[in-house]
Amino acid sequence: xxxxxxxxxxxxxxxDTIKFENETGNIYESIVIISKRANQISSEMKExxxxxxxxxxxxxxxxEEVFENxxxxxxxxxYEKLPKPxxxxxxxxxxxxxxxxxxxxxx
Numbered sequence: 001x002x003x004x005x006x007x008x009x010x011x012x013x014x015x016d017t018i019k020f021e022n023e024t025g026n027i028y029e030s031i032v033i034i035s036k037r038a039n040q041i042s043s044e045m046k047e048x049x050x051x052x053x054x055x056x057x058x059x060x061x062x063x064e065e066v067f068e069n070x071x072x073x074x075x076x077x078x079y080e081k082l083p084k085p086x087x088x089x090x091x092x093x094x095x096x097x098x099x100x101x102x103x104x105x106x107x
Contacts, residue, residue, distance in 0.1 A: 008083035008091040015090065023093055024100075034089045037098055041085040049079050 020030040056072050083091075092098050 006083055006088055006091075008087040010081070010083050010087075019094060020090075023096075030093065033098060033100055034086065034093055037089040037092060038085040041088050045079065045082070045085065049075070 017027055020034070021027040024030045024033065052075050053072060089098070
């Protein structure tokens with residue numbers, strides 16, 4: 001997933017709950033969908049961050065570690081500045097980018 005070009009808010013804002021209710025017809029169902037999508041986004045971000053930081057893992061201490069730490073810090077700062085997964089999920093829901101499958105409706 002491309003987190004760099006995300007247009008979600010980076011801070012908390014007030015949302016109109018009616019918009020979320022209109023998406024599914026039930027505000028609670030919308031919240032469940034947003035939370036599940038936020039968990040997916042969070043796990044994707046965590047896997048990506050872990051793989052990037054894994055490059056810096058070494059068992060030998062040396063003088064070059066200071067420079068590696070700077071790179072690690074820059075990567076960590078980038079991920080800290082990204083919008084929270086919940087904000088991304090809310091934005092996706094309002095833009096109709098989330099696909100929801102309901103197994104009980106297949107009958």
